[in-house]
Amino acid sequence: MTDADPATPQGKVQGNAQRTVRRTVIVVGGGAAGLVAALGLSAAGASVTLIAPDRRPDPRTTALMDGSVNVLKTLGVWPRLEENAAALKVMRLIDGTRRLLRAPEVAFAAREMELDAFAWNVENLNLNAALDTAVTEAPIDRITAQLTHVVSRPDHVEVTLDDGRILHAALLAAADGRNSLVRRSLGIPVRARSYPQVAVTATLAHSRAHGDVSTEFHTETGPFTLVPLPGKRSSVVCVVDAAEAERLVGLDPEAFAGEMERRAHSILGSMRLESERGSFPLSAGTADRLSFGRVALLGEAAHVIPPIGAQGLNLGIRDGATLAELVADTLRADGDIGGAALAEAYERRRRADIETRSFAVDLFNRSLLTGIVPIHGLRGLALWLMQSTPSLRRAVMRQGIGPTRDVPRLVAGRPL
Numbered sequence: 001m002t003d004a005d006p007a008t009p010q011g012k013v014q015g016n017a018q019r020t021v022r023r024t025v026i027v028v029g030g031g032a033a034g035l036v037a038a039l040g041l042s043a044a045g046a047s048v049t050l051i052a053p054d055r056r057p058d059p060r061t062t063a064l065m066d067g068s069v070n071v072l073k074t075l076g077v078w079p080r081l082e083e084n085a086a087a088l089k090v091m092r093l094i095d096g097t098r099r100l101l102r103a104p105e106v107a108f109a110a111r112e113m114e115l116d117a118f119a120w121n122v123e124n125l126n127l128n129a130a131l132d133t134a135v136t137e138a139p140i141d142r143i144t145a146q147l148t149h150v151v152s153r154p155d156h157v158e159v160t161l162d163d164g165r166i167l168h169a170a171l172l173a174a175a176d177g178r179n180s181l182v183r184r185s186l187g188i189p190v191r192a193r194s195y196p197q198v199a200v201t202a203t204l205a206h207s208r209a210h211g212d213v214s215t216e217f218h219t220e221t222g223p224f225t226l227v228p229l230p231g232k233r234s235s236v237v238c239v240v241d242a243a244e245a246e247r248l249v250g251l252d253p254e255a256f257a258g259e260m261e262r263r264a265h266s267i268l269g270s271m272r273l274e275s276e277r278g279s280f281p282l283s284a285g286t287a288d289r290l291s292f293g294r295v296a297l298l299g300e301a302a303h304v305i306p307p308i309g310a311q312g313l314n315l316g317i318r319d320g321a322t323l324a325e326l327v328a329d330t331l332r333a334d335g336d337i338g339g340a341a342l343a344e345a346y347e348r349r350r351r352a353d354i355e356t357r358s359f360a361v362d363l364f365n366r367s368l369l370t371g372i373v374p375i376h377g378l379r380g381l382a383l384w385l386m387q388s389t390p391s392l393r394r395a396v397m398r399q400g401i402g403p404t405r406d407v408p409r410l411v412a413g414r415p416l
C-alpha cells in the first residue's frame with residue numbers, strides 16, 4: 001500500500017486510511033526544489049509520495065549558497081556532491097559598460113564573513129543525480145507520472161495522475177515548475193514580468209586557473225558571469241538580447257569559445273567549449289499566494305527570478321527547508337499538517353525572502369539596461385560605497401548569501 005491511499009468512490013477518506021493520510025504529503029515535481037522538499041519532509045517524519053515524471057538532461061550549473069549547502073549536509077546529500085563542487089571564495093564585479101559614468105571594480109571575499117566560501121558551484125546533472133540517490137535511499141514512495149488534476153478539500157487533498165490513479169494526502173507540496181499545473185488549477189494569479197534578454201549558458205575549459213574567483217562583468221545588455229567549476233573549468237551565464245543569443249548559440253564551438261574569451265577579457269586565458277549550450281529567455285513572476293487550502297507552492301511554481309546573483313534555486317531550497325520545519329513541528333504537536341495554521345505560517349515565513357530578492361534582482365537588471373545617466377551614477381556610487389566601506393560590504397554580502405532573520409533550522413545546519 002502506498003501512504004497516499006486510493007480514494008473511495010465518494011471521494012471520502014475513511015478509517016485507517018484517514019489516519020494514514022494525516023501524516024502524508026504528496027510532493028509533485030522532480031526538479032531540484034521538489035527533490036529537496038521530499039527529502040526534508042521525509043526527515044520531518046511525514047510519509048512522502050513523490051510524483052516525478054522523467055527529467056530532461058540539464059546542462060546548467062547552480063551556485064549553492066552556504067545555507068543551501070547546510071540543508072544538503074543535514075539531509076545527507078552533500079557527501080555525494082562535494083567532490084564535484086567548486087568553492088566560490090571571492091566575487092568580483094567589474095563594470096564592462098562603455099558608459100560615461102562607470103562603477104569601480106568591487107571584490108567580496110568570503111573570509112571577510114569568516115566563511116570558507118560564499119557558495120559552491122555544481123553541475124545540475126551531478127546535483128540531480130545526488131538528490132535522486134538520496135530519494136531512493138529514503139523511505140519515499142516515488143511514482144513516475146504526471147499530475148493531471150488537483151482538488152483541495154477541507155480534510156484532505158486529492159490528486160489524479162495521468163495513469164488514472166487517485167491519491168489522497170493531508171498536504172500537497174507543489175514544485176511543478178514555472179508553468180505549475182497545480183497553481184493554475186487553483187486559480188492562483190502570478191505577478192509576471194518579462195525582460196528583453198536571454199541567458200546563454202555553457203561550460204568552458206580554460207588555460208588559466210580561476211583561483212576560486214567568480215567574476216561578473218556588467219554590460220549594457222546584462223551581466224556576463226564566469227563561475228568556477230572543479231579544475232580549470234568555469235560555467236558562463238551570458239545575458240544578451242534575443243538576436244545576439246541566437247547568433248551566439250549558432251556559432252561553431254571554436255568561434256563561440258573565442259567570443260566567450262573576448263567577453264571575459266581573456267582573464268582565464270584561452271577557452272574551449274565543453275558542454276551543450278543553453279538559451280533561457282529572462283522572466284520573473286511571483287505567485288500572489290504561496291499556499292491555498294492544503295497546497296503549498298515551492299520553487300519556480302511560487303517564484304521565478306532572472307539568473308542574476310544565483311538566487312532562484314537557493315530560494316526554492318529555503319522553501320522546502322521551511323515547509324519541512326513547519327511539518328516537523330506540527331507533527332510533534334499532533335496537529336494538522338494541511339491546516340490553516342501551517343499554511344499561514346508558510347506564507348508569512350517565505351514571503352519577505354522571496355519579495356526582497358525578486359525586487360533586488362529586478363532593480364539591478366533594470367539599472368544595467370536603462371539609458372538614464374543618473375541611474376548609472378547611482379549604481380556606480382553604490383558600488384563605490386561598498387568598495388570603500390567594509391561594514392557596508394559585509395552587510396551586502398550577508399544579504400546576498402541569504403536571510404539573517406527567521407532562518408530555517410536546516411539552513412542553519414541544524415536537524416529538524
Ligand SMILES: Cc1cc2nc3c(=O)[nH]c(=O)nc-3n(C[C@H](O)[C@H](O)[C@H](O)COP(=O)(O)OP(=O)(O)OC[C@H]3O[C@@H](n4cnc5c(N)ncnc54)[C@H](O)[C@@H]3O)c2cc1C
Nearest residue numbers: 029031032033062063146147176177299300307312313314
Ligand atoms: C541560466 C540559469 C542559471 C541559473 N543559475 C542558478 C544558480 O546559480 N543558483 C540558483 O540558486 N538558481 C539558479 N537558477 C535558477 C534555478 O535553475 C531554478 O530556480 C530551479 O531550476 C527551479 O527548480 P524547480 O524544481 O522549482 O523547477 P524545475 O527544475 O522546472 O522542476 C519542475 C519539475 O516539475 C515537473 N512537472 C511539471 N509539471 C508536472 C506535473 N503536472 N506533474 C508532475 N510533475 C510535473 C517537471 O517535469 C520538472 O521536473 C538558474 C536558472 C537559469 C535559467
